[in-house]
Structures are given as C-alpha cells and as structure tokens.
Amino acid sequence: MMRPVGYFVHHQGRGHAERCAALVNAMTRPVTIFCAKGDIFPPLREGVTITPIPSLFEPTGTESGADIPTPDTLHCAPVGWPGIRTAMGTIAGWFAAADPALMICDVSAEVAQLARICSVPHVKVVQHGDRGDPGHVAAYDGAAGLLAPFHADLAQPDWRWPMHHAPGLGVALALPDRAAARARLGLTGQVVLVLSGGGGNGFAQAPIGVGARALPDAQWITLGHVERDWHATEPGNLRHMGWVPNVPDYLAAADLVISSTGNTTCQQVLAAGVPWIAVPEWRYFDEQVFKARALQAAGAALHLPSLPASVHAWRGAIAAARAAHDPARQRALAGTGDAAPAAAAWIEELCARLWPASADIIPLATAS
Numbered sequence: 335m336m337r338p339v340g341y342f343v344h345h346q347g348r349g350h351a352e353r354c355a356a357l358v359n360a361m362t363r364p365v366t367i368f369c370a371k372g373d374i375f376p377p378l379r380e381g382v383t384i385t386p387i388p389s390l391f392e393p394t395g396t397e398s399g400a401d402i403p404t405p406d407t408l409h410c411a412p413v414g415w416p417g418i419r420t421a422m423g424t425i426a427g428w429f430a431a432a433d434p435a436l437m438i439c440d441v442s443a444e445v446a447q448l449a450r451i452c453s454v455p456h457v458k459v460v461q462h463g464d465r466g467d468p469g470h471v472a473a474y475d476g477a478a479g480l481l482a483p484f485h486a487d488l489a490q491p492d493w494r495w496p497m498h499h500a501p502g503l504g505v506a507l508a509l510p511d512r513a514a515a516r517a518r519l520g521l522t523g524q525v526v527l528v529l530s531g532g533g534g535n536g537f538a539q540a541p542i543g544v545g546a547r548a549l550p551d552a553q554w555i556t557l558g559h560v561e562r563d564w565h566a567t568e569p570g571n572l573r574h575m576g577w578v579p580n581v582p583d584y585l586a587a588a589d590l591v592i593s594s595t596g597n598t599t600c601q602q603v604l605a606a607g608v609p610w611i612a613v614p615e616w617r618y619f620d621e622q623v624f625k626a627r628a629l630q631a632a633g634a635a636l637h638l639p640s641l642p643a644s645v646h647a648w649r650g651a652i653a654a655a656r657a658a659h660d661p662a663r664q665r666a667l668a669g670t671g672d673a674a675p676a677a678a679a680w681i682e683e684l685c686a687r688l689w690p691a692s693a694d695i696i697p698l699a700t701a702s
Contacts, residue, residue: 337435353504388417463619501669548648607661
C-alpha cells in the first residue's frame with residue numbers, strides 16, 4: 335500500500351476540522367488524524383481514521399507545574415504535563431510504526447518540528463498573524479510545503495515562503511437564493527448580520543445595541559456567541575439567534591455583515607459579496623488582526639479594530655463600508671469551489687517529489 339499521511343488538527347473552533355475533512359476526503363491515501371476532539375469532524379471517507387490525543391494546550395490538574403522558562407523556539411511547551419507527553423508520544427510512535435509519506439500540521443509549530451525531528455516531511459498550514467518568531471520560522475523553514483487556506487491576494491507582505499493557496503478549503507461557498515432565504519427566515523427590509531465564529535467569546539452585547547440604535551430601520555441579527563453586558567440597552571430591532579445550522583440563509587439575506595475574521599467566517603462572507611465591516615477578535619499572534627488588515631488591503635472589507643462605541647461612529651463606519659463595497663472583488667477572493675481536489679493533487683505531487691515510486695510503497699505487514 336502507499337505510504338499513509340498523518341494529520342494533526344487543532345480542536346479550537348471547527349475550521350481546522352472542516353478543512354481537514356475536505357482535504358482528506360479528496361485524497362486516496364490512508365490518513366490518520368490526531369486530534370483532542372473526535373466529534374468536530376464532518377463525515378470522513380473510508381481509509382481515514384481518528385486517533386484521539388490529549389490536548390496540548392489545556393491542563394487537567396495532573397501537571398507538576400515545573401517552572402522552567404519556555405525558549406523562543408517553542409510556543410506551548412510547559413514542563414511536567416503528562417498530556418503533552420502522551421500526545422507527542424502517540425504521534426511519534428505512529429511515525430515509527432506507519433512510516434508515513436508526510437505529516438500535515440493544522441496548526442502547531444511544535445508538532446511540525448516533532449515531525450522534522452522524527453525525519454518525517456511535514457506540510458504546515460499557514461495562518462495570518464505576527465509569526466516571525468523563531469518557533470514559527472523553524473516550522474516554516476523546515477516544511478516540505480506550506481498550505482494556505484485562502485486566496486493568494488490575502489497573503490501578508492512579510493511572507494517569503496512559496497505556498498499552495500486553497501481559498502475556500504472546507505467551506506461551503508454556495509449560498510441559497512436571496513429571496514428564498516429571506517422567505518424562509520421571514521425577513522423583509524434591511525438586514526444587518528453580526529456574525530462571530532466558534533473559536534472565541536464573540537462580540538460584546540452593548541456596542542451591538544448601539545449599532546442597532548444607529549440604524550433603526552434595519553433588522554439587526556446576531557449569530558454565534560454574544561458576551562452579555564449588564565449595562566447593555568437593546569432596541570426592539572435587535573435579535574440574538576445564538577448558534578444556528580442555517581448560517582448560509584442569513585448570509586444570503588443580509589444587506590450588511592459585521593463579523594470577526596476567523597478563516598471560515600471570512601470565506602463565507604466573501605462568498606456572500608455584501609458590504610462588510612471586519613472586526614477582529616483576540617487570538618494568539620494577532621491572527622485575526624492581520625487577517626482583517628489583509629482583507630482591507632485587498633479591497634474586500636472595512637477593517638475596524640473594535641466595534642464602534644457611539645451612534646455617530648456606527649453610522650460613519652456603515653457609510654464607509656457601503657462606499658467601498660466591491661462584490662465582484664469579494665467573490666473572486668472566496669475561491670471557485672475546487673480547493674479540495676486541487677490541494678489533494680498538490681499533496682500527491684509533493685509525495686511524488688519526496689519519495690521515488692519504489693519507496694512510496696510499504697509492505698502490508700508494516701502497514702498493519
């Protein structure tokens with residue numbers, strides 16, 4: 335059989351798991367996924383298995399608490415965590431037993447470096463952010479290839495590595511008919527959609543209420559988590575829907591979107607092609623800040639560092655977003671829907687370069 339591929343998936347949010355599923359389902363090689371949560375994945379094809387590992391980031395109370403400073407070459411590598419030892423030991427043991435073609439890391443600089451130390455080629459998934467630190471640079475410099483799940487025009491100017499760009503990977507880009515979506519949702523008139531992803535705490539309640547008062551003739555709807563503020567005063571044109579299964583209906587129905595800038599959220603809003611105010615949530619390495627800057631530089635959104643704090647600031651931001659709106663530009667950045675097969679073909683080409691045909695086949699006894 336052909337050498338298998340390993341795949342580490344960060345379990346924060348669902349974007350990592352969704353693009354993993356899209357990619358591995360388009361591949362033909364055996365794949366072993368390593369993740370701390372096995373229930374966040376869409377359906378997976380035959381030949382793809384999930385190996386559960388402890389979280390690399392969350393303590394369980396069994397840690398020793400050894401206080402040794404973390405070197406700049408690592409990010410999350412505390413000493414005395416049994417879970418990290420178990421997770422890394424499981425992955426390293428699989429490297430030795432499976433003799434894989436490569437390891438895909440989405441995302442962990444430590445797992446990427448573990449693969450390289452274990453003499454396994456790795457593909458590093460790239461995210462936006464201030465990632466010029468030694469840990470990220472080592473993971474990128476040591477990679478056999480870099481996979482960017484967004485359009486090349488959203489690349490940061492400081493990136494010096496060649497990448498395979500896969501805009502829309504793992505994201506359903508097709509939206510329903512606008513009139514049909516509005517009919518299903520019972521919406522008429524102007525609709526402002528406030529959308530936060532699943533990887534954080536969402537937006538605060540109070541500034542959204544101020545925004546709804548700034549545009550009283552529009553129906554304001556929030557999707558995702560909203561942090562409650564005791565001092566928030568909300569007008570009657572604001573509804574909080576929480577988590578819903580039919581986000582595409584709301585996007586198709588919207589006249590304006592205010593959203594955080596996680597990758598899945600961005601791809602969905604780009605596909606909708608509506609005026610967009612991009613407000614990053616806090617993430618490690620300022621990931622969402624750099625993504626919002628890239629979106630504005632590419633002509634796809636108005637980047638604001640935070641939600642406006644007054645009615646007049648909201649009205650100014652909305653006017654600016656509408657004035658700069660370029661729906662064709664947005665949809666072009668969303669991708670064409672072929673990201674998964676194209677990325678799978680790139681992975682296969684990479685394997686062919688890494689391994690001569692005779693070395694890409696391992697005996698069944700070894701594979702088992």
